[in-house]
Amino acid sequence: MNKVNKIMSKYLSFILGEEEYCVSIDFVKEIIVASRITKVPKMPNEVAGVLNLRGKIIPVINIKHKFGFDNKTPGSKSSIIIVELEYNSRPELFGIVVDYTKEVLHIPDEEMSSIPYINARINANYITGVADMNGRIIIGLDMNKVLNEEDLELLNTVSTSTGIFSQTPPAE
Amino acid sequence: MVEHPEYIKKIQNQFSSCHKGDLFALIDLQDTILKCKNKSSEESARHFFSLLWALVEITLRSGDFDLLENSFNKAFEAAEKGSLEAWSENIISIMPSLTTNYPSEPLREAIPQPTLSTHLPNITEELLRIFINDTEERLLQTEALILHWEETNDKEAISQLFRIFHTVKGESTFLGFSGMKTVSHLLEALFEKMKSGEIRKTHHLTDSLLKTADSLTYFLKILKSEGLSADKNFNFPEVEAELEILLSGELPEESPQLPGEKETAGIQENKDEFIRVRSSYINQLNDRIQELWIAENNISTELIHPLRKITREIQALAIKLRTVKLSRMEPRLKRIIRDLSQHTGKEILFSFHGGDIEVDRNLVEAMEEPLMHIIRNSVDHGIEPGDERLQSGKDKQGHISIYVKRKGSSLTVTAEDDGRGIDIEKVAQTAVKRGIISQEEAFTMSDSDKIHLIFSPGFSTAENVTDISGRGIGVDIVKAMTDKLNGKLDITTEPGYSTRVTISIPVNTTILEGLIVRICSGYYVLPVVDIKECLNIDPSHIKSVNNLKVLELRGKILPILDMKNVTGICKKGPQSRISGLVILHHNREYILLVDAIENKTEVAIKPLTKMFSKLKGISSWTIFSGGKIGFVLDLYEIIQQTERNQGGNSE
Numbered sequence: 001m002n003k004v005n006k007i008m009s010k011y012l013s014f015i016l017g018e019e020e021y022c023v024s025i026d027f028v029k030e031i032i033v034a035s036r037i038t039k040v041p042k043m044p045n046e047v048a049g050v051l052n053l054r055g056k057i058i059p060v061i062n063i064k065h066k067f068g069f070d071n072k073t074p075g076s077k078s079s080i081i082i083v084e085l086e087y088n089s090r091p092e093l094f095g096i097v098v099d100y101t102k103e104v105l106h107i108p109d110e111e112m113s114s115i116p117y118i119n120a121r122i123n124a125n126y127i128t129g130v131a132d133m134n135g136r137i138i139i140g141l142d143m144n145k146v147l148n149e150e151d152l153e154l155l156n157t158v159s160t161s162t163g164i165f166s167q168t169p170p171a172e
Numbered sequence: 173m174v175e176h177p178e179y180i181k182k183i184q185n186q187f188s189s190c191h192k193g194d195l196f197a198l199i200d201l202q203d204t205i206l207k208c209k210n211k212s213s214e215e216s217a218r219h220f221f222s223l224l225w226a227l228v229e230i231t232l233r234s235g236d237f238d239l240l241e242n243s244f245n246k247a248f249e250a251a252e253k254g255s256l257e258a259w260s261e262n263i264i265s266i267m268p269s270l271t272t273n274y275p276s277e278p279l280r281e282a283i284p285q286p287t288l289s290t291h292l293p294n295i296t297e298e299l300l301r302i303f304i305n306d307t308e309e310r311l312l313q314t315e316a317l318i319l320h321w322e323e324t325n326d327k328e329a330i331s332q333l334f335r336i337f338h339t340v341k342g343e344s345t346f347l348g349f350s351g352m353k354t355v356s357h358l359l360e361a362l363f364e365k366m367k368s369g370e371i372r373k374t375h376h377l378t379d380s381l382l383k384t385a386d387s388l389t390y391f392l393k394i395l396k397s398e399g400l401s402a403d404k405n406f407n408f409p410e411v412e413a414e415l416e417i418l419l420s421g422e423l424p425e426e427s428p429q430l431p432g433e434k435e436t437a438g439i440q441e442n443k444d445e446f447i448r449v450r451s452s453y454i455n456q457l458n459d460r461i462q463e464l465w466i467a468e469n470n471i472s473t474e475l476i477h478p479l480r481k482i483t484r485e486i487q488a489l490a491i492k493l494r495t496v497k498l499s500r501m502e503p504r505l506k507r508i509i510r511d512l513s514q515h516t517g518k519e520i521l522f523s524f525h526g527g528d529i530e531v532d533r534n535l536v537e538a539m540e541e542p543l544m545h546i547i548r549n550s551v552d553h554g555i556e557p558g559d560e561r562l563q564s565g566k567d568k569q570g571h572i573s574i575y576v577k578r579k580g581s582s583l584t585v586t587a588e589d590d591g592r593g594i595d596i597e598k599v600a601q602t603a604v605k606r607g608i609i610s611q612e613e614a615f616t617m618s619d620s621d622k623i624h625l626i627f628s629p630g631f632s633t634a635e636n637v638t639d640i641s642g643r644g645i646g647v648d649i650v651k652a653m654t655d656k657l658n659g660k661l662d663i664t665t666e667p668g669y670s671t672r673v674t675i676s677i678p679v680n681t682t683i684l685e686g687l688i689v690r691i692c693s694g695y696y697v698l699p700v701v702d703i704k705e706c707l708n709i710d711p712s713h714i715k716s717v718n719n720l721k722v723l724e725l726r727g728k729i730l731p732i733l734d735m736k737n738v739t740g741i742c743k744k745g746p747q748s749r750i751s752g753l754v755i756l757h758h759n760r761e762y763i764l765l766v767d768a769i770e771n772k773t774e775v776a777i778k779p780l781t782k783m784f785s786k787l788k789g790i791s792s793w794t795i796f797s798g799g800k801i802g803f804v805l806d807l808y809e810i811i812q813q814t815e816r817n818q819g820g821n822s823e
Binding site for chain 2: 036038039040041042043050051052054055057058059087092152
């Protein structure tokens with residue numbers, strides 16, 4: 001896991017509920033406002049929908065739901081972080097719904113590599129490390145693990161069963 | 173000013189880095205030698221380089237690397253001693269013995285042919301691939317030309333054949349395919365004699381020519397699968413012997429074939445040249461154009477119209493880049509008919525309609541095999557022998573026709589014969605015997621359902637398939653291939669008169685004429701071709717029969733597909749008025765309930781990303797003007813899904 005060999009790495013930090021998370025800036029393509037998500041029929045709540053990024057249709061994942069935060073749909077302050085991941089050994093774009101993005105941080109690698117015991121509501125596999133920036137606790141996420149192929153494949157399979165959705169889409 | 177020692181050093185270095193057997197390295201070497209020769213001013217050096225060039229050339233043809241190594245080492249030694257002339261004389265004296273195996277090539281002059289050095293170095297796989305593609309194309313053309321010549325006696329066809337094999341000969345020599353080279357050489361000679369009238373047209377001759385083309389095609393297949401490791405010297409002893417006999421004029425006793433001396437309009441030579449393009453580039457181009465198209469949709473002023481028209485034209489052209497004409501497969505099919513007809517002694521007239529339709533090249537290739545099986549079945553089992561046909565009041569000649577039509581986003585290919593048809597009862601009884609259906613089912617089934625039994629798994633795999641009114645062989649292959657193309661297979665027969673097999677294949681179009689509908693707050697697209705009628709429906713008119721919602725429309729009871737249930741995206745209270753679409757699927761009508769019909773427009777469709785690929789009922793998506801995303805509904809899937817759910821659905 002400690003394959004980072006720089007002293008400091010750049011991270012984008014964001015808020016989910018009351019907690020602050022971050023992802024390595026290497027994955028991040030851009031940040032957009034969450035106003036244009038189109039619901040996809042029969043997809044579980046973990047999939048917020050799809051969005052149109054300049055002609056490309058990109059799946060948007062509601063990681064708050066995936067992490068078991070709450071069931072709420074993205075609010076007006078919500079942002080979507082567009083990340084690029086290898087999926088089926090091809091680069092694919094995904095959107096991640098977060099409550100809001102905070103800033104780009106330089107975090108020392110040794111900070112990020114330590115995983116203290118936390119009462120994690122999220123799968124410990126998803127975490128690269130937890131940084132303590134003068135009392136500010138920031139949880140680093142490994143995007144490759146959060147959006148791993150098996151989970152996404154599972155979502156795909158869930159969608160083939162009968163309708164699950166019972167919500168009205170947020171937009172429009 | 174003696175510069176050649178430096179050149180010789182260069183050649184020596186390059187030669188020492190050549191791997192044994194690497195022909196392309198030798199070609200590179202030859203190039204270098206030629207350059208050195210052209211730069212040298214001294215006559216003796218020029219002569220020396222010419223001889224080196226010739227030695228490489230000989231090796232390229234003979235593949236004898238040891239000899240080359242030997243001679244080259246001697247040459248380099250001689251060069252060091254400064255005795256270029258002595259070596260040159262020596263080599264010239266032994267040259268005839270080196271070239272005896274290749275008498276047809278004017279090598280003895282040892283004069284470099286500058287044209288031979290125009291090649292692309294170090295792309296061996298690529299070169300081979302190009303050669304295979306080109307030659308495949310040429311052999312396809314060959315088949316067509318031979319058949320054309322047989323039919324019309326058109327001399328121009330022979331000239332074209334001559335040119336084709338001249339090129340094939342050149343290229344196979346270049347790549348060192350000695351067997352192929354020999355055959356092309358013989359063919360060249362044969363075509364020359366055919367053109368001059370020295371050799372006359374016989375069935376035997378056409379057969380031999382077609383068989384030769386087959387053998388070469390077979391060799392290409394080997395090359396394709398084995399790549400550079402294939403045996404370069406693969407040869408065709410039987411074909412060669414046969415061609416030699418034909419050339420010698422010792423034809424087997426046979427009356428010259430009745431010439432159809434009807435000098436027709438000649439061959440329509442395709443003046444449009446073909447170029448090879450990487451398909452990923454075309455896909456990228458198509459993607460960019462789609463983006464342009466979408467971007468344009470976001471600008472809505474009067475001014476946009478001319479721009480939009482141009483974009484649409486560019487898009488149409490870009491889509492066309494991947495396409496070929498369907499007539500491409502015609503010669504293959506003709507050939508099958510010809511062979512089968514000779515084999516069975518049945519006379520058959522074949523016609524192909526719709527050859528001008530252009531579809532994706534891959535699709536044409538994929539369709540060839542199922543069609544070949546259908547035709548084989550028709551000839552073997554459908555078409556009756558001549559006298560039997562006459563007895564039943566038909567023409568002596570059987571007819572097989574293929575009609576290709578484009579209908580909306582699908583392509584229908586119909587193969588029809590006027591043979592004896594299929595004995596439906598026999599099919600049903602066989603299905604009972606095989607345990608596919610029960611005896612009771614056999615009584616209640618409709619004829620069209622019965623005939624489709626021949627596609628059921630287990631029907632044709634059993635032994636004695638030919639008993640079943642002839643059909644069976646290859647039907648499972650046809651079925652499998654159709655499924656692979658996401659197509660639908662249909663068969664109808666009129667016992668005693670005809671059999672018709674239809675394959676409908678969805679064509680990968682990127683622009684769809686779509687009707688946009690709203691279901692709750694989502695937007696969906698339906699292909700306009702599937703829609704018969706739009707209705708305004710009062711919900712109180714919807715009746716329930718056996719848990720199945722239906723609506724009476726002009727005396728007909730039509731089942732209702734409520735899209736709210738199908739998409740499962742929201743539950744809203746009943747509305748006072750809803751919209752319905754009458755859709756036609758497999759000759760059955762359904763009514764699709766939606767919340768609103770928005771408008772009709774052309775949409776550029778995009779395939780679903782892998783993550784959503786298993787989404788049932790949605791085939792693709794699109795971006796509307798304004799940037800909204802819409803889903804293209806897969807009616808086939810929706811109908812199936814609804815019909816499956818009907819049993820337990822209490823609402």
